[in-house]
Amino acid sequence: MKTIEINGLFRTELGKKSSKLIRKIGNVPCVIYGKEKNIHFHTHENNFKSLVFTPNAHLVKLIIEDKEYKVVLKDMQFHPVKDNILHADFIEIFDNKPVIINIPIKVSGDSVGVIAGGKLSIKKRNLKVKGLANDLPEFLAIDITNLKIHEGVKVGDLSYDKIELLDMKKSMVLSIATSRVASKTDAEVAAEGTGAAATPAGA
Numbered sequence: 231m232k233t234i235e236i237n238g239l240f241r242t243e244l245g246k247k248s249s250k251l252i253r254k255i256g257n258v259p260c261v262i263y264g265k266e267k268n269i270h271f272h273t274h275e276n277n278f279k280s281l282v283f284t285p286n287a288h289l290v291k292l293i294i295e296d297k298e299y300k301v302v303l304k305d306m307q308f309h310p311v312k313d314n315i316l317h318a319d320f321i322e323i324f325d326n327k328p329v330i331i332n333i334p335i336k337v338s339g340d341s342v343g344v345i346a347g348g349k350l351s352i353k354k355r356n357l358k359v360k361g362l363a364n365d366l367p368e369f370l371a372i373d374i375t376n377l378k379i380h381e382g383v384k385v386g387d388l389s390y391d392k393i394e395l396l397d398m399k400k401s402m403v404l405s406i407a408t409s410r411v412a413s414k415t416d417a418e419v420a421a422e423g424t425g426a427a428a429t430p431a432g433a
Contacts, residue, residue, distance in 0.1 A: 231288060231366045231367060232288050232368060233290065234288045235290075236273055236281070236293070237273065237293045238260065238273035238277075238293070239271060239294065240270070241259065241270040241271055253314075253316065256275055257273060260273060260320065261317075261318075261320065262322050263304065263319065263320065269294070269299070271294045282315075285336070286368035287332070287334060287368055289302060289323070289366070290303065292320065299320075299322055300322065301320035301323060302329060303319075303320055304319040306319070323363050324363075325362065325363055329361070329366070330360045330396065331358075331359060332356040332359075333356060333359050333368075334369050334370070335352075335357060335370045335372055335404075337350070337352070337374055338371060338372070338374070338375075340374075340375060341378075341406055343377050343380075343406035344374075344377075347409050348378075348408060348409055349407045349409045350374070350406060351404060353401075353402045353403055353404060354397070354402075354403045357370055357388075357396075357397055358395070358396040359393045360393065361393035362392070365391075367390065367393070372388065379408055380406065380408065382403070384399065384402055385397045386399030388403070
């Protein structure tokens, strides 16, 4: 997993008034949930571009004045109207201690079901995984080449080296759903081709 570097400054004052002033000049109040204590800091909202506007997961190297922290993004709050970042939470991680993080899936391959007229339906775009920081991938690859219509992939069908999937094994990740075209019988398709109407069974 790639690492993004973000620089920030420690917060000398806390509270709503201080947070409002920080946001007014384009900065984002942040917290690192550490092993021994929580660390409050702020950084400019532009520093989040490489972290937020990407389909992949990343580790973060936070440089706050003369201190350095290895973290992952836990949560982020956005303004309901302006959509700017209001607050960000990070979790401090260590090389020898497993971390739990959501990692996005990445689909590859041309499903035989989609080629036949089905439609790919993605139920989960991220999966919760547990593993050491150095073993975490940027995304979880899922090959759908052999999936037919009405088939899907559940969490229990997936496995990756050195990491553990924490979502329920029965949870559906994606499936190939039936579309209007895919649900037609061969007779209906042939009838459409000749301009004739299909006759219902038993008529």
